[in-house]
Amino acid sequence: MVKWSKIISLLLVLVLFFALAGTTAKKLWTGIPLGLDLQGGFDVLYQVQPTKDQPVTREGVLATRNAIENRVNALGVKEPDISIEGNDRIRVQLAGVKDQQEAKEIIGKPAKLEFRAPDGKTVLLTGKDLKSNAKAVLDQQTGAPVVTVEFKDPQAFANVTQKYLGQPVGIWLDNQLISNPVIQQVIGGGQAQITGEKTLKDAQTLANLLNAGALPYPIKELSSMAVGATLGQAALKDTLKAGYIAFALIFIFMLVFYRIPGLVANIALLMYVYLIIAVFKGLGIVLTLPGLAALILGVGIAVDVNIIAYERIKDEFANGKTLLSSVIMGQKRSLPTIIDANITSLIAAALLFWFGSGQVRGFAVAEVISILASFLTAVLLSRWMLMLVVRSNLIKNPWWFGADRLKGGDAK
Amino acid sequence: MKRFDIVRRRRIWFSLSLLISLAGIIAMFVMGLNLGTDFKAGTRVQVELGSGFDTQAVRNAFASIHLQPDRVTVAGATGDTAVVRLAEKITPQQEAEINKVIKEKFPQAKGLQVTSVDPIVAKELSQKAVYAVLAAAVGIILYMSIRFEYRFAISGVISLLQVVLFVVSVFALLQVEIDLTFIAALLTIVGYSIHDTIVIFDRIRENLKHRKIKTVKDLEDLVNDSLWQTMRRSINTVVTVVISAGLLYILGGPSIRNFSFALLIGLVFGAWSSIFIASQIWVSWRKRGLKA
Numbered sequence: 261m262v263k264w265s266k267i268i269s270l271l272l273v274l275v276l277f278f279a280l281a282g283t284t285a286k287k288l289w290t291g292i293p294l295g296l297d298l299q300g301g302f303d304v305l306y307q308v309q310p311t312k313d314q315p316v317t318r319e320g321v322l323a324t325r326n327a328i329e330n331r332v333n334a335l336g337v338k339e340p341d342i343s344i345e346g347n348d349r350i351r352v353q354l355a356g357v358k359d360q361q362e363a364k365e366i367i368g369k370p371a372k373l374e375f376r377a378p379d380g381k382t383v384l385l386t387g388k389d390l391k392s393n394a395k396a397v398l399d400q401q402t403g404a405p406v407v408t409v410e411f412k413d414p415q416a417f418a419n420v421t422q423k424y425l426g427q428p429v430g431i432w433l434d435n436q437l438i439s440n441p442v443i444q445q446v447i448g449g450g451q452a453q454i455t456g457e458k459t460l461k462d463a464q465t466l467a468n469l470l471n472a473g474a475l476p477y478p479i480k481e482l483s484s485m486a487v488g489a490t491l492g493q494a495a496l497k498d499t500l501k502a503g504y505i506a507f508a509l510i511f512i513f514m515l516v517f518y519r520i521p522g523l524v525a526n527i528a529l530l531m532y533v534y535l536i537i538a539v540f541k542g543l544g545i546v547l548t549l550p551g552l553a554a555l556i557l558g559v560g561i562a563v564d565v566n567i568i569a570y571e572r573i574k575d576e577f578a579n580g581k582t583l584l585s586s587v588i589m590g591q592k593r594s595l596p597t598i599i600d601a602n603i604t605s606l607i608a609a610a611l612l613f614w615f616g617s618g619q620v621r622g623f624a625v626a627e628v629i630s631i632l633a634s635f636l637t638a639v640l641l642s643r644w645m646l647m648l649v650v651r652s653n654l655i656k657n658p659w660w661f662g663a664d665r666l667k668g669g670d671a672k
Numbered sequence: 673m674k675r676f677d678i679v680r681r682r683r684i685w686f687s688l689s690l691l692i693s694l695a696g697i698i699a700m701f702v703m704g705l706n707l708g709t710d711f712k713a714g715t716r717v718q719v720e721l722g723s724g725f726d727t728q729a730v731r732n733a734f735a736s737i738h739l740q741p742d743r744v745t746v747a748g749a750t751g752d753t754a755v756v757r758l759a760e761k762i763t764p765q766q767e768a769e770i771n772k773v774i775k776e777k778f779p780q781a782k783g784l785q786v787t788s789v790d791p792i793v794a795k796e797l798s799q800k801a802v803y804a805v806l807a808a809a810v811g812i813i814l815y816m817s818i819r820f821e822y823r824f825a826i827s828g829v830i831s832l833l834q835v836v837l838f839v840v841s842v843f844a845l846l847q848v849e850i851d852l853t854f855i856a857a858l859l860t861i862v863g864y865s866i867h868d869t870i871v872i873f874d875r876i877r878e879n880l881k882h883r884k885i886k887t888v889k890d891l892e893d894l895v896n897d898s899l900w901q902t903m904r905r906s907i908n909t910v911v912t913v914v915i916s917a918g919l920l921y922i923l924g925g926p927s928i929r930n931f932s933f934a935l936l937i938g939l940v941f942g943a944w945s946s947i948f949i950a951s952q953i954w955v956s957w958r959k960r961g962l963k964a
Contacts, residue, residue, distance in 0.1 A: 297927060305793065361768045368764065481764060483789040491720075491783035495925030502923035506916045513912060549928050550853050553920060557860060557935070560913040561867075567912070568871060571905040597874040600819055604870060605863040607811040612859050615804035617797065623856040627863075 266652035270645060274527065281534045288541040293339075294355075295548030295622065298496045300489030301355035304364065306479040308348045316348050316477060323476045325350050331366050334468035349482065360486050362465075368479060369469060374432045377424065384420050384429065387470060389413065394470040396463035399455070405463035407454040409470065414450030421447045431456075433466070495549055503556045510563055518570045518662040520655060521646055525566035528642035532562045535633045551626035558630025561605070565638040568601075569594040570662055577658055587650045587661070591643050598639060606631050678899050679892040682952035689949055693834055696841025703844045708851035711798040713791035714742070715758040718926075719774055720783040723752040730754050733777045737769045745849075753783075753926060755849070761788045801855040805836070808859055812866055820873060823957050828869045831950035832942075835865050839938045848930055857934035864913065865942025868906060869950045875902050876951065887963045895955050899947060910943045 296303055308324050310316045325344055332340045332354065341353040357363045373387035391410045399406045411417040420429065421443045431439040431454050439456040457463040510529070514522035536555055540547060573590030581589065606628065613624035649655065678685075709716040721730070727744040734741050739758060747753040762770070767786055774781050789797075809829055816825035836858055843850055875898040885891050917939060920932035 361764070361771060364764050364767075481790075483761075483787070483793050484764075484767070485785075485787040486767075487785050488783045491785060491925075491927075494783070495927055498923050498925040499920065499928065502919040505923065506919040509915045509919075510912050513908075513915070517908065549925070550856050550931065553924070553928055553931060553935075554856075554860070556916055556920060557864075557913070560909075560916045561864075563912045564867065564909045567905050567908050571902070571908075574904075575901065593878075597871050600874060601867040601870045604812050604815055604866045607815055608808040608859055608863040608866070611807040611811050612804050612856070615800055615807050616855070617800055620801070620804070620852055620856050623853075623860075627860070 262654055263652050266648045267654060270648040270652070273645070277527075277531060277534075281530070285534055285537060288537045292537070292540045293544065293546045294492075294496070295546045295551070296353060296355055296485070296492070297487055297549045298492045298547065298552070299355050300487050300492040301353065301357055302360045302363070302484065302486040303351065303353045304367070304484040305345070305482040306350045306352065306368070307482050308350065308477045309480055311477060314477070318347075320476055321348055321350070324479065327475045328352060328367055328479075330471070331468070332363075334471065335363055335366060337363070350479070356489060364481075364484075366465065366469065368481065372433070372435070373470060375420065376430045376432055378427045378429070380430060380437075384424075385411070385416065389416065390470060392471040394467040396457075396460055396467045398460060399453070404455060405457050405460040407457065407463050407467045407470070409452050409454060411450040411452070414448060417450050417452065418446055418448050421445070496552075499549065499552050499556070503552075503559075506556060507559065510559065514563065514566070518566075520649060520660045521566070521570050521573070521662060524642055524646045524649065525563065525570075525638070527645065528566070528637045529559060529562055531641055532559070532630075532633050532637040535637060536630060539629055539633065545625060545629075546622065547626075548622040550620075550623040554623050554626035555630055558627070558634060561602075561631065562634035562638040565598050565602075565634060566642055568598055569643070574662055577661070583656065583658055583661065584650055586658075587646060591646075595639075602631055602635060675896065675900055677896060678948065679896045679952065679955055682948075682955065685948040685952060689834060689945070693837055696837050696844075699841045699845040703847060705840070705844050706847045706849045707798075708849045708854075709757070709787050709789045709794070710852040711794055711801070711850065713761055713789050713794040715760065715762045715786065715788035717756040717758075717770060717774075718747070718753060718783070718785040718787075719756075719778075719781050720753050721778050722780050723750050725752075725754060725778070727754070729777070730756060733773050734758075734770075737766070737773050739766065739770070747926065761790050797852065801852070804855065805858060805862070808862055809833070812862070816870070816873075820877060823954055824873050824877075827950050827953035827957065828866060828873065830953055831869065831945040832862055832865060834949060835861060835938060835942045835945050838941050839934055842937055843934070848933065851930070853928065853931040854934055857931045857938065860935060861938030861942055864939055865946055868909070868943055868946035871905060872898060872902050872946060872951055873954075876954075885962065888959045891955060891959055891962060895951050899951060903947075906943060906947060910940065913939050 306328075308316050308321050314320065321344055325342055328350060329340070329342050332342065332352065335354075335357070337354045337357055339355065341351075343351050345351050352367060354363060373390070374383045375385040376383055389411050391412055394407055394409045396405060396407050398404070424443050425446060426443065428440045428442045430437050431441070439454050441455070454466070457466055507529075511526050514525050516522070518525065536558070539545075545551075569591050572594040573586050576586035576590045576593075577583075609624045609627040609631065613621050613628070616624060655661075727746065730744050731741055734756065739762070742757045742759050745755045745757075747755045767788070770786065771784065774784060809832065812832070813825045813829050816828055839858060839861060843854070876895055879894050879898050883890065883894055885894065914936065917932050917935040921929060921936055924932055
């Protein structure tokens with residue numbers, strides 16, 4: 261007798277799933293942040309270096325990190341990722357930067373600004389005495405680009421201008437004389453102008469540097485990686501295309517080989533993909549190319565879990581068991597194998613995360629998520645759905661379950 | 673129907689595997705590994721120049737800004753990509769010069785990718801990668817020793833190490849560049865072929881419960897039966913994984929081509945070593961003390 265209640269339960273779950281996935285999958289997918297290798301950008305690792313009188317401290321590294329962040333913000337980059345690695349390293353990851361060279365220059369520049377006496381050696385005031393409101397403007401009289409600056413202590417600046425009235429006070433940036441104006445009058449309001457930049461853009465860059473302040477420590481570039489935006493997008497497109505076709509072929513393969521259970525496995529596979537997308541979006545995990553590869557490979561693992569179970573079910577058929585008991589026994593007997601196999605993979609992935617770094621870690625995270633997700637969909641959901649099909653009594657011929665014909669003796 | 677007897681031909685499989693391993697070790701010593709900038713400090717410039725570009729022209733372009741490339745390789749599916757390796761980590765100023773000279777000399781160039789790594793970082797990365805592989809092997813041995821017995825664990829890991837050796841030596845032989853993603857690929861292969869091995873071992877263990885093993889023949893029959901009972905699963909799984917990894921290799925972008933190539937050969941060889949090596953080592957070990 262056909263049990264309609266089981267069929268209705270199954271259909272209900274499927275309708276719910278497809279309604280949910282169909283309406284939200286695309287939105288979830290586009291919300292996943294993409295790694296630099298998939299959208300282009302650059303990744304630079306800096307080392308904070310001690311100076312003669314200052315050893316590198318934790319606070320010093322933090323201060324350097326913040327200074328770098330100020331500079332990156334001045335660039336107007338969206339969602340920069342600036343993180344401290346180890347004791348003295350700072351990793352800067354910027355996505356979608358057009359002029360990577362310029363960005364690097366701005367980040368790494370010491371920007372030591374000094375006002376020096378006419379002898380060119382005595383430092384009168386430094387960038388630290390400036391307020392962070394430097395602006396680039398075009399001089400109304402000459403039309404040349406200038407940077408306006410304001411001193412924190414107007415009196416100190418007034419004193420300097422008074423002392424060196426009629427003499428040149430050089431403005432030095434990173435030990436290079438950029439402007440050597442002669443003090444014409446005593447300036448009381450603390451306002452000054454820096455001339456000597458060729459274009460307004462250069463002036464703007466200088467203003468940004470002044471506002472961000474000097475880096476507390478010099479930094480050294482340890483490694484850098486730059487990926488063009490088009491290259492990243494092409495890689496994403498190619499990998500997705502490979503994924504779609506692989507998916508379609510595996511679908512057909514499962515249907516031909518395992519028929520009804522194959523169909524169930526395919527639906528579970530769709531659930532796996534949806535779950536992965538939801539988890540990535542939910543946890544805000546950045547998707548990288550190796551991560552994407554791990555997920556596509558995860559499809560293979562999820563399929564394997566079903567193949568192990570279905571082959572076991574076939575064995576039970578071959579032993580002459582009924583449909584229902586074959587499915588129950590096959591699923592039961594394949595479980596220890598599946599658990600053992602997945603735990604070893606999980607151990608390998610966890611150790612990879614623990615000992616690896618960078619992209620290897622991204623890969624490990626994707627692998628752990630994909631193993632857990634495949635366990636949920638390919639083990640729990642897929643089994644439950646298959647049981648509903650079997651218990652509904654709708655399909656009785658074992659052929660539909662992948663058995664060639666009823667015979668014994670294949671396995672003893 | 674008489675089945676093909678895998679277990680009793682184990683000497684053949686062992687010799688074959690030994691031969692492959694020896695050839696692999698020789699290849700590694702003679703050819704050396706083509707280590708990428710991740711492991712060997714320096715600079716790597718990758719750029720698409722269009723098929724049929726002249727490597728000498730690339731060298732000349734670099735020479736014009738006083739850089740001497742270690743090697744210039746043609747890469748990509750259609751040979752349209754140049755990979756230039758420099759022994760030194762370049763300065764940001766030099767990087768700007770490279771950008772400029774490439775744009776000047778090759779107006780068609782696209783997808784410029786510059787990676788440069790300092791020796792300290794390269795050393796750390798390669799150490800970390802080796803630790804990761806060793807840690808994974810130890811973790812797997814421990815888990816299998818608890819779930820099965822030490823003989824299964826050791827046999828499984830020996831066959832795994834052989835797979836790792838095989839993949840590494842193919843990369844040495846073909847001089848394919850080894851970077852960080854290669855290590856990720858190796859660990860996937862390790863994880864996946866241990867999957868295969870465990871499915872077979874699980875079946876052997878299960879069959880052990882129902883049979884009395886008195887002679888070597890009993891043992892050989894048991895393993896043979898277990899292998900054939902799991903054979904269809906082994907083959908079907910390899911087929912699906914080869915579909916995934918193969919398509920990634922053919923269609924996935926250039927940056928994961930090496931990764932998918934490692935997966936492809938590693939997974940196929942992993943299946944071989946699960947079926948023909950791992951359980952045969954176990955048989956040879958376990959048969960001690962049994963009657964011939």
